[in-house]
Amino acid sequence: MLTKASIEHEKLRVDSPFFKDALAPTRDEATLLSLLDNLGKLPAEFNGELFIPLLTHANPKIRMLAAKNIGKLKDEKFLTKLSQFAANENNTFARREAISAIGRIRSEKAIPILMRYLTDKDPKVILQSVRALLYFKEKPEIQTALDSLREHPNEIIREHLASEIKDKKSRRQNTRKDPHHPTSPDALKNVIAHADVQEVLKLIPDESIHLTFTSPPYYNARDYTIYQSYEAYLNFLTAIFKETHRITKEGRFFVLNTSPVIVPRISRAHSSKRYAIPYDIHPRLTDIGWEFIDDIVWTKPDYAAKNRNGGFFQHRKPLGYKANSVTESVMVYRKKTNKLIDWNIRQYDEEIIEASRVIGEYEKTNLWHINPATDKVHPAVFPPELAARIVQFYSFKGDLVFDPFGGSGTVGHVALTYERYFLLCEKEAEYIERAKQLLDIALFTHAEPRVLSLIELKSGLAERNQNL
Numbered sequence: 472m473l474t475k476a477s478i479e480h481e482k483l484r485v486d487s488p489f490f491k492d493a494l495a496p497t498r499d500e501a502t503l504l505s506l507l508d509n510l511g512k513l514p515a516e517f518n519g520e521l522f523i524p525l526l527t528h529a530n531p532k533i534r535m536l537a538a539k540n541i542g543k544l545k546d547e548k549f550l551t552k553l554s555q556f557a558a559n560e561n562n563t564f565a566r567r568e569a570i571s572a573i574g575r576i577r578s579e580k581a582i583p584i585l586m587r588y589l590t591d592k593d594p595k596v597i598l599q600s601v602r603a604l605l606y607f608k609e610k611p612e613i614q615t616a617l618d619s620l621r622e623h624p625n626e627i628i629r630e631h632l633a634s635e636i637k638d639k640k641s642r643r644q645n646t647r648k649d650p651h652h653p654t655s656p657d658a659l660k661n662v663i664a665h666a667d668v669q670e671v672l673k674l675i676p677d678e679s680i681h682l683t684f685t686s687p688p689y690y691n692a693r694d695y696t697i698y699q700s701y702e703a704y705l706n707f708l709t710a711i712f713k714e715t716h717r718i719t720k721e722g723r724f725f726v727l728n729t730s731p732v733i734v735p736r737i738s739r740a741h742s743s744k745r746y747a748i749p750y751d752i753h754p755r756l757t758d759i760g761w762e763f764i765d766d767i768v769w770t771k772p773d774y775a776a777k778n779r780n781g782g783f784f785q786h787r788k789p790l791g792y793k794a795n796s797v798t799e800s801v802m803v804y805r806k807k808t809n810k811l812i813d814w815n816i817r818q819y820d821e822e823i824i825e826a827s828r829v830i831g832e833y834e835k836t837n838l839w840h841i842n843p844a845t846d847k848v849h850p851a852v853f854p855p856e857l858a859a860r861i862v863q864f865y866s867f868k869g870d871l872v873f874d875p876f877g878g879s880g881t882v883g884h885v886a887l888t889y890e891r892y893f894l895l896c897e898k899e900a901e902y903i904e905r906a907k908q909l910l911d912i913a914l915f916t917h918a919e920p921r922v923l924s925l926i927e928l929k930s931g932l933a934e935r936n937q938n939l
């Protein structure tokens with residue numbers, strides 16, 4: 472049997488009988504796939520000719536892996552074969568791998584071949600040739616060709632080219648530390664603003680907060696706010712989340728908990744109306760500049776759902792089925808930036824990163840089983856467990872966590888539990904009282920939560936501006 476060391480040794484032998492046999496196109500597909508996928512680095516001496524017959528294998532994955540392995544050799548002598556392969560290959564993954572292999576050769580002879588794929592029908596093939604051609608970007612003809620793609624209908628191609636222009640500058644920025652990133656204004660820390668969130672947001676400076684986790688009013692399903700129309704409701708949320716985007720620090724997260732709601736029917740002669748809030752708000756959020764990151768599904772036990780099955784349970788007639796809803800959406804977004812999440816992490820000192828690590832068991836899937844919570848005052852609280860996961864996964868110790876629709880202050884006491892600060896807005900005095908009660912309990916070793924009116928908040932922020 473061949474050991475790992477002997478395979479490494481075989482790789483160096485141009486006439487290796489082992490590889491001749493192991494890579495013969497007549498070998499069974501499973502063996503070929505496993506070997507091609509696990510060849511690892513190849514020395515320049517490796518006999519790349521062994522891959523050529525595999526470029527016509529019936530299995531597209533084998534063809535793709537053969538092209539990929541040829542690419543590792545970065546040898547100009549394979550240019551023609553790769554070019555012919557790409558020209559005849561219908562499988563887009565294999566075609567992309569061929570373009571990648573051609574790009575890796577870094578030969579000027581590859582330029583005309585790569586140029587041909589700038590008009591490929593598959594965006595990922597185009598992107599691969601763009602990336603390969605960028606190596607030669609100082610050449611005027613390459614610049615002209617890439618310029619012509621700046622308005623390409625595919626968003627990833629457009630974004631890639633746009634970020635390439637800023638590339639040098641942004642690479643410099645990517646390594647630079649922003650000392651303000653981990654900080655936030657003291658005037659906003661552990662504050663409950665007792666006011667309409669629309670007014671509060673106007674006072675908050677740009678890039679002040681690190682994370683937002685919120686559950687907005689569920690349209691007109693409960694009566695703490697009544698909106699004229701669904702459109703008016705969506706417009707209201709859009710305006711709030713646009714401002715939230717402005718006050719969020721670069722590359723930081725926004726997590727929104729909503730679910731479709733039912734507005735009950737007006738009489739038995741009418742049907743109830745269902746509004747798909749998560750789906751309707753999503754395109755508005757991405758338009759604002761929130762980049763979609765994850766869709767987490769919060770699932771509750773069956774008993775937590777309102778029973779909508781009564782009629783169907785009896786009559787069992789098609790079309791009358793209504794599912795009991797045991798889930799809510801927890802949609803995760805990031806303030807769009809060309810900086811990587813690593814950049815955000817690097818803004819913190821090692822001790823903070825260490826102290827903020829999420830230890831122990833954690834949910835690895837996007838299906839979160841969490842029991843719902845109830846409160847004796849507020850009719851629609853989210854469970855602390857849900858907020859605890861969000862706060863731990865998407866913020867660091869000492870960060871400022873914002874909830875524009877603070878309710879009973881769940882985000883507040885969870886933030887304190889995990890040594891973050893909070894900023895909440897709530898317009899109803901009753902819920903503010905409740906939040907204060909709950910926060911007083913959580914805060915007894917810390918400072919008092921400050922319930923501030925708009926005017927008080929404004930003067931606190933003005934004082935800060937004077938001291939800057």
Ligand SMILES: C[S@@+](CC[C@H](N)C(=O)[O-])C[C@H]1O[C@@H](n2cnc3c(N)ncnc32)[C@H](O)[C@@H]1O
Binds near residue numbers: 689851
């Ligand atoms: C779904 S509840 C949030 C509950 C909260 N997550 C909790 O755990 O207690 C939404 C809250 O937003 C508040 N609200 C609605 N419109 C508001 C506005 N324009 N300004 C401030 N608060 C508002 C409501 O009074 C309600 O308490």
